[in-house]
Amino acid sequence: MEKQTIHKDVVIIGSGPAGLTAAIYTGRANLAPLLVDAPADAVKQTSPGGQLMITTEVENYPGFAEGIQGPELMEEFRKQAERFGTEFLEAWITKVELHQRPFTLHTDEHIIKAQTLIIASGASAKWLGVPGEAKTPEGFGGNGVSACATCDGPLPAFRNKVLVVVGGGDTAMEEATFLTRYAAKVYVVHRRAKLRASKIMQDKALANEKIEFVWNTALEEILGTPEDGVTGVRLKNLQTGAEQVFPCAGVFIAIGHKPNTDLFRGQIEIDEVGYIKTSGHSTSTNIAGVFACGDVQDSVYRQAVTAAGTGCMSAIDAERFLDHLPVAMPTGDEVTIEGEHITPDHKTIIEPDGTMISNVAAATAALDEC
Numbered sequence: 001m002e003k004q005t006i007h008k009d010v011v012i013i014g015s016g017p018a019g020l021t022a023a024i025y026t027g028r029a030n031l032a033p034l035l036v037d038a039p040a041d042a043v044k045q046t047s048p049g050g051q052l053m054i055t056t057e058v059e060n061y062p063g064f065a066e067g068i069q070g071p072e073l074m075e076e077f078r079k080q081a082e083r084f085g086t087e088f089l090e091a092w093i094t095k096v097e098l099h100q101r102p103f104t105l106h107t108d109e110h111i112i113k114a115q116t117l118i119i120a121s122g123a124s125a126k127w128l129g130v131p132g133e134a135k136t137p138e139g140f141g142g143n144g145v146s147a148c149a150t151c152d153g154p155l156p157a158f159r160n161k162v163l164v165v166v167g168g169g170d171t172a173m174e175e176a177t178f179l180t181r182y183a184a185k186v187y188v189v190h191r192r193a194k195l196r197a198s199k200i201m202q203d204k205a206l207a208n209e210k211i212e213f214v215w216n217t218a219l220e221e222i223l224g225t226p227e228d229g230v231t232g233v234r235l236k237n238l239q240t241g242a243e244q245v246f247p248c249a250g251v252f253i254a255i256g257h258k259p260n261t262d263l264f265r266g267q268i269e270i271d272e273v274g275y276i277k278t279s280g281h282s283t284s285t286n287i288a289g290v291f292a293c294g295d296v297q298d299s300v301y302r303q304a305v306t307a308a309g310t311g312c313m314s315a316i317d318a319e320r321f322l323d324h325l326p327v328a329m330p331t332g333d334e335v336t337i338e339g340e341h342i343t344p345d346h347k348t349i350i351e352p353d354g355t356m357i358s359n360v361a362a363a364t365a366a367l368d369e370c
C-alpha cells in the first residue's frame with residue numbers, strides 16, 4: 001500500500017501534557033498542528049494522553065482545588081487542543097529523518113513532512129530484565145507481573161493477596177500505597193537500606209500498616225506456572241548473599257521510567273541517560289527547528305505541570321522559528337529558519353554559506369532601546 005504524504009508546519013509527537021499544551025498554543029497561533037500519538041496498547045502500556053492515563057487522582061495540577069482524575073484531566077487538555085484546530089493522528093512514529101528540513105517522519109501508513117518538530121514523547125516504565133518478567137508466554141508479564149498498579153492492581157488475581165513491589169523511589173511508594181487498597185499485604189523490595197523517594201511519599205508508605213519493607217534485597221527471578229501465573233519470587237539479600245523463595249501472587253516493577261528517545265538516537269543530542277538535550281533558555285535541540293518538551297527532556301522535575309510548561313515553551317519557540325525570528329540553541333548561538341547563526345555575543349551573523357557579517361550596529365541599537 002502506498003503511504004499517504006502529509007505536509008505540516010508543526011508536527012508534535014506525543015499527547016501527554018507537554019504535547020497537548022504545545023498543540024493548544026500552536027493551534028491558537030493558527031499553525032494547524034498535527035499531533036501524532038501512539039494508539040492504546042496493553043502490552044506496550046501506551047495510551048493516548050500519556051502517563052497520566054494510568055493514574056487515578058492528580059492532586060497537584062494547578063486549577064483543580066479538589067484534584068482531578070488523570071484521564072479526566074487529559075480529556076480536558078485534548079478538548080482544548082481540538083478547539084483550536086489540532087489534527088490528531090493515532091499512530092506510532094517508527095522512523096525520523098532530521099538531517100534536513102522539512103523533517104521526514106514515518107508511520108506504518110504515512111510519510112509526514114514537517115517544517116518544525118516538537119518532540120513530546122515522554123517516558124516509559126523501566127524493567128529489571130530478570131527471568132520470569134517478560135510478557136507471557138515467555139514470562140509472567142500480564143499474568144501476575146505489571147509495571148502499573150493503577151491499571152492492574154484492582155484485578156481479581158491481586159485482591160486480598162500478598163504482592164511485591166520492587167523499587168525505592170516515588171513510583172514504588174505510589175504503587176505500593178495504591179495496592180494496599182486491594183492487597184492483603186504489600187512487600188516493598190529495595191536494593192538499599194534507604195529510600196530514594198521524596199519525604200512525603202516515604203512518610204505515607206512507612207506509616208501504612210499494610211506495607212512492609214525488605215531492605216538490601218534484590219529480586220532475582222519471578223516464579224510461577226502458566227496456569228496460576230506468579231506464585232513467588234526468588235530474593236537475594238545483598239549483604240549476606242542468602243537467597244529465599246518468597247511466595248506472592250503478583251509483582252509490580254516500579255523502578256522508574258526511561259525517556260522515549262530510541263527513535264532519535266544518532267540524530268539528536270541525547271545525554272548519557274537518554275534524555276534529549278535542550279538549551280537552558282529555550283526548548284531547542286541541537287537541530288534548528290526541532291524542539292523537545294516534557295519528560296523526554298526533563299530528568300529532574302517530571303511533573304504534569306512542568307511538562308505542560310515546557311510544551312508551551314516549545315510552541316512559542318516553533319512559532320518564532322516559523323516567523324523567521326532567531327531561536328536560542330544549546331550552543332548559545334541563535335538560529336533562524338534561513339540557517340543564519342547569530343553568535344552568543346550577538347556581534348556576528350554567520351550566513352548559511354559561511355559568510356560572516358558584523359551585527360555590532362544591530363546589537364548596539366538593541367542596547368540603546370533598553
Ligand SMILES: Cc1cc2nc3c(=O)[nH]c(=O)nc-3n(C[C@H](O)[C@H](O)[C@H](O)COP(=O)(O)OP(=O)(O)OC[C@H]3O[C@@H](n4cnc5c(N)ncnc54)[C@H](O)[C@@H]3O)c2cc1C
Nearest residue numbers: 014016017018038050051093122123294295302303304307
Ligand atoms: C503512575 C503515575 C502517576 C503520576 N502522577 C502525577 C501527578 O499526580 N502529578 C503530576 O504532576 N505528575 C504525575 N505523574 C508524572 C506525569 O504523568 C508526567 O510528568 C507527564 O505525563 C509527562 O508528560 P509528557 O507529555 O512529557 O509525556 P507522557 O505523558 O509520557 O506522554 C508521551 C506520549 O508520547 C507517546 N509516544 C512516545 N513515543 C512515541 C512514538 N514513537 N510515536 C507516537 N507516540 C509516541 C506515548 O505513547 C505517550 O502517549 C505521574 C506519572 C505516573 C507514571
